Amino acid sequence: MTLDRLDSTARAAGPTAGGALGGQAVRVVGASKTFNPGTRNSVDALVDITLDVAPGEFVSLIGPSGCGKSTLLRLIANLIEPTRGEVWVNDKPARQARIDQDYGMAFQQAGLFDWRTVVRNVELPLELKRWDKRKRRERAMEMLELVKLAEFASHRPWQLSGGMQQRVAIARSLAAAPALLLMDEPFGALDEMTREHMQVELLRICAETGTSVVFVTHSIPEAVFLSDRVVVMSPRPGQITEVVDIGLGHERTLDTREQPEFYARITDVREALRGVGGATDDELAIEKARRAAEER
Numbered sequence: 001m002t003l004d005r006l007d008s009t010a011r012a013a014g015p016t017a018g019g020a021l022g023g024q025a026v027r028v029v030g031a032s033k034t035f036n037p038g039t040r041n042s043v044d045a046l047v048d049i050t051l052d053v054a055p056g057e058f059v060s061l062i063g064p065s066g067c068g069k070s071t072l073l074r075l076i077a078n079l080i081e082p083t084r085g086e087v088w089v090n091d092k093p094a095r096q097a098r099i100d101q102d103y104g105m106a107f108q109q110a111g112l113f114d115w116r117t118v119v120r121n122v123e124l125p126l127e128l129k130r131w132d133k134r135k136r137r138e139r140a141m142e143m144l145e146l147v148k149l150a151e152f153a154s155h156r157p158w159q160l161s162g163g164m165q166q167r168v169a170i171a172r173s174l175a176a177a178p179a180l181l182l183m184d185e186p187f188g189a190l191d192e193m194t195r196e197h198m199q200v201e202l203l204r205i206c207a208e209t210g211t212s213v214v215f216v217t218h219s220i221p222e223a224v225f226l227s228d229r230v231v232v233m234s235p236r237p238g239q240i241t242e243v244v245d246i247g248l249g250h251e252r253t254l255d256t257r258e259q260p261e262f263y264a265r266i267t268d269v270r271e272a273l274r275g276v277g278g279a280t281d282d283e284l285a286i287e288k289a290r291r292a293a294e295e296r
Protein backbone atom coordinates (compact mmCIF):
# COMPACT_ATOMS: atom_id res chain seq x y z
CA MET A 1 0.00 0.00 0.00
CA THR A 2 1.08 3.60 -0.34
CA LEU A 3 0.45 6.49 1.95
CA ASP A 4 -0.02 8.97 -0.86
CA ARG A 5 -3.44 9.70 0.44
CA LEU A 6 -2.20 10.83 3.82
CA ASP A 7 -4.29 13.70 4.95
CA SER A 8 -2.85 17.07 4.01
CA THR A 9 -4.39 18.70 7.08
CA ALA A 10 -2.10 16.60 9.27
CA ARG A 11 0.89 17.91 7.32
CA ALA A 12 -0.31 21.50 7.48
CA ALA A 13 -0.09 21.30 11.26
CA GLY A 14 3.64 20.59 10.93
CA PRO A 15 6.46 22.99 11.66
CA THR A 16 6.68 26.09 9.52
CA ALA A 17 10.14 26.46 8.02
CA GLY A 18 11.96 29.52 9.25
CA GLY A 19 9.39 30.28 11.94
CA ALA A 20 10.13 32.40 14.98
CA LEU A 21 11.65 29.38 16.70
CA GLY A 22 13.66 28.22 13.73
CA GLY A 23 11.05 25.83 12.37
CA GLN A 24 12.24 22.84 14.40
CA ALA A 25 10.00 19.82 14.89
CA VAL A 26 11.34 19.58 18.44
CA ARG A 27 13.34 22.13 20.38
CA VAL A 28 14.50 21.31 23.91
CA VAL A 29 16.40 24.15 25.56
CA GLY A 30 18.31 23.68 28.82
CA ALA A 31 15.74 21.22 30.15
CA SER A 32 16.24 19.48 33.48
CA LYS A 33 13.92 17.13 35.30
CA THR A 34 13.98 16.36 39.00
CA PHE A 35 11.33 13.96 40.26
CA ASN A 36 9.98 14.57 43.78
CA PRO A 37 12.14 17.68 44.30
CA GLY A 38 12.93 18.63 47.89
CA THR A 39 12.00 15.21 49.27
CA ARG A 40 14.03 12.18 50.35
CA ASN A 41 12.99 10.51 47.10
CA SER A 42 14.27 13.34 44.93
CA VAL A 43 15.80 12.03 41.66
CA ASP A 44 17.71 14.18 39.18
CA ALA A 45 16.73 12.35 35.99
CA LEU A 46 17.88 14.86 33.36
CA VAL A 47 20.26 17.81 33.53
CA ASP A 48 20.51 20.64 31.03
CA ILE A 49 19.33 18.87 27.89
CA THR A 50 19.47 20.91 24.69
CA LEU A 51 18.37 19.21 21.50
CA ASP A 52 16.82 20.24 18.18
CA VAL A 53 15.12 17.84 15.80
CA ALA A 54 14.60 19.21 12.29
CA PRO A 55 11.44 18.53 10.28
CA GLY A 56 11.77 15.12 8.66
CA GLU A 57 14.76 14.19 10.79
CA PHE A 58 15.10 10.82 12.52
CA VAL A 59 16.89 11.07 15.88
CA SER A 60 17.54 8.13 18.20
CA LEU A 61 18.29 8.32 21.92
CA ILE A 62 20.59 5.67 23.31
CA GLY A 63 22.17 5.30 26.75
CA PRO A 64 22.34 3.10 29.83
CA SER A 65 19.17 2.01 31.59
CA GLY A 66 17.83 4.75 33.85
CA CYS A 67 19.65 7.60 32.05
CA GLY A 68 16.40 9.40 31.30
CA LYS A 69 15.54 8.46 27.71
CA SER A 70 11.87 7.81 28.47
CA THR A 71 11.79 10.90 30.67
CA LEU A 72 13.05 13.03 27.76
CA LEU A 73 10.42 11.53 25.46
CA ARG A 74 7.71 12.22 28.05
CA LEU A 75 8.90 15.83 28.36
CA ILE A 76 8.61 16.27 24.59
CA ALA A 77 5.14 14.70 24.71
CA ASN A 78 4.28 17.02 27.65
CA LEU A 79 3.18 14.05 29.74
CA ILE A 80 5.44 15.64 32.38
CA GLU A 81 6.76 19.19 32.76
CA PRO A 82 10.46 20.09 32.98
CA THR A 83 11.78 21.38 36.32
CA ARG A 84 13.84 23.92 34.37
CA GLY A 85 14.15 24.82 30.70
CA GLU A 86 11.78 24.81 27.76
CA VAL A 87 10.30 22.28 25.37
CA TRP A 88 8.82 23.27 22.02
CA VAL A 89 7.11 21.05 19.47
CA ASN A 90 6.18 22.27 15.99
CA ASP A 91 7.07 25.82 17.04
CA LYS A 92 4.55 25.70 19.89
CA PRO A 93 4.98 25.12 23.62
CA ALA A 94 4.87 21.33 24.14
CA ARG A 95 1.60 21.65 26.05
CA GLN A 96 -0.14 23.24 23.08
CA ALA A 97 1.25 20.58 20.74
CA ARG A 98 -0.18 17.90 23.03
CA ILE A 99 -3.58 19.60 23.07
CA ASP A 100 -3.44 19.87 19.26
CA GLN A 101 -2.40 16.17 19.02
CA ASP A 102 0.59 17.07 16.87
CA TYR A 103 2.40 13.82 17.57
CA GLY A 104 1.83 10.07 17.68
CA MET A 105 3.35 7.86 20.37
CA ALA A 106 4.32 4.21 20.61
CA PHE A 107 5.76 2.68 23.75
CA GLN A 108 7.38 -0.61 24.61
CA GLN A 109 4.12 -1.73 26.19
CA ALA A 110 1.45 -1.69 23.54
CA GLY A 111 -1.09 0.04 25.81
CA LEU A 112 -4.14 -1.11 23.86
CA PHE A 113 -7.70 -1.02 25.17
CA ASP A 114 -8.90 -4.58 25.69
CA TRP A 115 -12.58 -3.68 25.36
CA ARG A 116 -12.06 -2.31 21.86
CA THR A 117 -11.41 -4.42 18.80
CA VAL A 118 -8.03 -4.15 17.10
CA VAL A 119 -9.36 -1.88 14.35
CA ARG A 120 -11.13 0.35 16.86
CA ASN A 121 -7.89 0.73 18.81
CA VAL A 122 -6.20 1.98 15.64
CA GLU A 123 -9.13 4.32 15.01
CA LEU A 124 -8.81 5.98 18.41
CA PRO A 125 -6.57 8.96 17.45
CA LEU A 126 -8.84 9.55 14.43
CA GLU A 127 -11.90 9.60 16.66
CA LEU A 128 -10.17 12.20 18.83
CA LYS A 129 -9.57 14.24 15.69
CA ARG A 130 -13.28 13.79 14.80
CA TRP A 131 -12.74 12.00 11.50
CA ASP A 132 -15.98 10.60 10.12
CA LYS A 133 -16.65 6.93 10.67
CA ARG A 134 -16.09 5.68 7.13
CA LYS A 135 -12.85 7.59 6.63
CA ARG A 136 -11.38 6.46 9.91
CA ARG A 137 -12.26 2.82 9.30
CA GLU A 138 -10.61 3.04 5.87
CA ARG A 139 -7.42 4.57 7.30
CA ALA A 140 -7.29 2.14 10.22
CA MET A 141 -7.54 -0.80 7.81
CA GLU A 142 -4.72 0.67 5.67
CA MET A 143 -2.56 0.90 8.78
CA LEU A 144 -3.40 -2.68 9.77
CA GLU A 145 -2.43 -3.85 6.29
CA LEU A 146 0.85 -2.02 6.71
CA VAL A 147 1.66 -3.98 9.87
CA LYS A 148 0.22 -7.16 8.28
CA LEU A 149 -2.65 -7.57 10.72
CA ALA A 150 -5.69 -6.73 8.60
CA GLU A 151 -7.17 -10.20 9.18
CA PHE A 152 -7.12 -9.57 12.94
CA ALA A 153 -9.09 -6.32 12.72
CA SER A 154 -12.08 -7.62 14.65
CA HIS A 155 -10.09 -9.52 17.28
CA ARG A 156 -9.57 -8.17 20.78
CA PRO A 157 -6.01 -7.21 21.74
CA TRP A 158 -5.76 -10.00 24.34
CA GLN A 159 -6.27 -12.56 21.56
CA LEU A 160 -2.99 -11.41 19.93
CA SER A 161 0.63 -12.19 20.80
CA GLY A 162 2.81 -9.51 22.42
CA GLY A 163 4.56 -8.72 19.13
CA MET A 164 1.23 -8.48 17.29
CA GLN A 165 -0.14 -6.13 19.94
CA GLN A 166 2.94 -4.00 19.49
CA ARG A 167 2.32 -3.80 15.75
CA VAL A 168 -1.25 -2.64 16.46
CA ALA A 169 0.17 0.10 18.70
CA ILE A 170 2.54 1.15 15.91
CA ALA A 171 -0.37 1.23 13.44
CA ARG A 172 -2.28 3.41 15.91
CA SER A 173 0.65 5.82 16.34
CA LEU A 174 0.83 6.28 12.55
CA ALA A 175 -2.91 6.47 11.87
CA ALA A 176 -3.36 10.24 12.08
CA ALA A 177 -0.19 10.84 10.00
CA PRO A 178 1.35 12.94 12.77
CA ALA A 179 4.14 15.37 11.86
CA LEU A 180 6.11 13.94 14.80
CA LEU A 181 6.43 10.40 16.10
CA LEU A 182 7.71 9.67 19.61
CA MET A 183 8.70 6.02 19.96
CA ASP A 184 10.03 4.34 23.11
CA GLU A 185 11.62 0.97 22.28
CA PRO A 186 8.65 0.20 20.03
CA PHE A 187 10.21 -2.86 18.40
CA GLY A 188 11.56 -4.46 21.58
CA ALA A 189 8.89 -7.16 21.67
CA LEU A 190 9.20 -8.15 18.00
CA ASP A 191 11.11 -11.10 16.58
CA GLU A 192 14.19 -10.20 14.53
CA MET A 193 12.58 -10.64 11.09
CA THR A 194 9.50 -8.59 11.99
CA ARG A 195 11.71 -5.99 13.63
CA GLU A 196 13.80 -5.53 10.48
CA HIS A 197 10.64 -5.38 8.36
CA MET A 198 9.11 -2.73 10.65
CA GLN A 199 12.32 -0.69 10.58
CA VAL A 200 12.25 -0.54 6.77
CA GLU A 201 8.51 0.24 6.77
CA LEU A 202 8.91 2.99 9.35
CA LEU A 203 11.64 4.64 7.26
CA ARG A 204 9.51 4.36 4.13
CA ILE A 205 6.54 6.01 5.85
CA CYS A 206 8.72 8.78 7.26
CA ALA A 207 10.29 9.42 3.84
CA GLU A 208 6.87 9.55 2.17
CA THR A 209 5.30 11.83 4.74
CA GLY A 210 8.22 13.94 6.02
CA THR A 211 7.52 12.74 9.55
CA SER A 212 10.11 13.58 12.22
CA VAL A 213 10.90 10.84 14.73
CA VAL A 214 12.45 10.71 18.20
CA PHE A 215 13.18 7.05 18.81
CA VAL A 216 14.48 5.34 21.97
CA THR A 217 16.33 2.06 21.60
CA HIS A 218 18.97 -0.08 23.33
CA SER A 219 20.07 -1.57 20.02
CA ILE A 220 23.05 0.16 18.39
CA PRO A 221 22.45 -1.42 14.91
CA GLU A 222 18.80 -0.36 15.08
CA ALA A 223 19.74 3.22 16.02
CA VAL A 224 22.33 3.41 13.23
CA PHE A 225 20.06 1.84 10.61
CA LEU A 226 17.17 4.20 11.32
CA SER A 227 18.72 7.51 12.25
CA ASP A 228 20.11 10.68 10.80
CA ARG A 229 21.66 11.35 14.22
CA VAL A 230 22.16 9.21 17.31
CA VAL A 231 22.14 11.03 20.65
CA VAL A 232 24.24 9.28 23.30
CA MET A 233 23.31 9.93 26.92
CA SER A 234 25.26 9.49 30.15
CA PRO A 235 24.05 7.55 33.21
CA ARG A 236 21.77 9.41 35.61
CA PRO A 237 21.51 12.30 35.85
CA GLY A 238 21.14 12.02 32.10
CA GLN A 239 23.06 14.43 29.92
CA ILE A 240 23.80 14.39 26.21
CA THR A 241 27.45 13.39 25.91
CA GLU A 242 27.77 12.92 22.17
CA VAL A 243 25.72 13.25 19.00
CA VAL A 244 26.82 10.89 16.22
CA ASP A 245 26.01 11.95 12.65
CA ILE A 246 25.13 8.78 10.76
CA GLY A 247 25.32 10.16 7.21
CA LEU A 248 24.10 7.03 5.43
CA GLY A 249 21.64 9.02 3.33
CA HIS A 250 17.88 8.61 3.26
CA GLU A 251 17.76 5.52 1.08
CA ARG A 252 18.16 2.63 3.52
CA THR A 253 17.47 -0.91 2.49
CA LEU A 254 18.39 -4.34 3.72
CA ASP A 255 21.69 -3.84 1.80
CA THR A 256 22.54 -0.88 4.04
CA ARG A 257 23.28 -3.41 6.78
CA GLU A 258 26.07 -4.87 4.64
CA GLN A 259 27.90 -1.59 4.00
CA PRO A 260 31.25 -0.77 5.64
CA GLU A 261 29.91 2.72 6.57
CA PHE A 262 27.12 1.02 8.54
CA TYR A 263 29.67 -0.90 10.61
CA ALA A 264 31.85 2.19 11.00
CA ARG A 265 28.94 4.14 12.49
CA ILE A 266 28.07 1.22 14.77
CA THR A 267 31.64 1.38 16.08
CA ASP A 268 31.33 5.16 16.59
CA VAL A 269 28.15 4.79 18.64
CA ARG A 270 29.52 1.81 20.57
CA GLU A 271 32.63 3.78 21.51
CA ALA A 272 30.57 6.80 22.54
CA LEU A 273 28.47 4.51 24.74
CA ARG A 274 31.53 2.82 26.23
CA GLY A 275 32.76 6.31 27.09
CA VAL A 276 29.72 6.80 29.33
CA GLY A 277 29.82 3.29 30.78
CA GLY A 278 26.73 2.18 28.87
CA ALA A 279 25.99 -1.39 27.89
CA THR A 280 24.15 -2.61 24.82
CA ASP A 281 21.49 -5.33 24.61
CA ASP A 282 24.14 -7.85 23.58
CA GLU A 283 26.50 -6.90 26.37
CA LEU A 284 23.70 -7.01 28.95
CA ALA A 285 22.72 -10.51 27.74
CA ILE A 286 26.34 -11.74 27.87
CA GLU A 287 26.81 -10.27 31.35
CA LYS A 288 23.57 -11.93 32.53
CA ALA A 289 24.63 -15.32 31.11
CA ARG A 290 28.08 -14.96 32.70
CA ARG A 291 26.58 -14.24 36.12
CA ALA A 292 24.12 -17.13 35.81
CA ALA A 293 27.04 -19.48 34.92
CA GLU A 294 28.99 -18.24 37.96
CA GLU A 295 26.04 -18.89 40.25
CA ARG A 296 25.74 -22.50 39.09
Ligand SMILES: Nc1ncnc2c1ncn2[C@@H]1O[C@H](COP(=O)(O)OP(=O)(O)OP(=O)(O)O)[C@@H](O)[C@H]1O
Nearest residue numbers: 035036043045064065066067068069070071072236
Ligand atom coordinates in the same frame (compact mmCIF):
# COMPACT_ATOMS: atom_id res chain seq x y z
N1 LIG B 1 7.57 9.15 37.74
C1 LIG B 1 8.79 9.05 38.28
N2 LIG B 1 8.99 9.30 39.58
C2 LIG B 1 10.21 9.22 40.14
N3 LIG B 1 11.33 8.87 39.46
C3 LIG B 1 11.19 8.59 38.17
C4 LIG B 1 9.92 8.65 37.50
N4 LIG B 1 10.10 8.30 36.19
C5 LIG B 1 11.42 8.04 36.06
N5 LIG B 1 12.07 8.23 37.24
C6 LIG B 1 13.52 8.07 37.45
O1 LIG B 1 14.21 8.82 36.48
C7 LIG B 1 15.33 8.13 36.01
C8 LIG B 1 15.26 7.99 34.49
O2 LIG B 1 14.20 7.09 34.17
P1 LIG B 1 13.82 6.75 32.66
O3 LIG B 1 12.64 5.85 32.74
O4 LIG B 1 13.68 8.00 31.90
O5 LIG B 1 15.13 5.96 32.18
P2 LIG B 1 15.40 5.25 30.78
O6 LIG B 1 16.65 5.83 30.23
O7 LIG B 1 14.20 5.30 29.93
O8 LIG B 1 15.71 3.74 31.24
P3 LIG B 1 15.41 2.34 30.48
O9 LIG B 1 16.45 2.22 29.42
O10 LIG B 1 15.59 1.32 31.57
O11 LIG B 1 14.01 2.38 29.96
C9 LIG B 1 15.37 6.79 36.76
O12 LIG B 1 16.26 6.90 37.84
C10 LIG B 1 13.95 6.62 37.24
O13 LIG B 1 13.92 5.92 38.46
Ligand SMILES: [Mg+2]
Nearest residue numbers: 069070071184
Ligand atom coordinates in the same frame (compact mmCIF):
# COMPACT_ATOMS: atom_id res chain seq x y z
MG1 LIG C 1 12.85 3.84 29.20
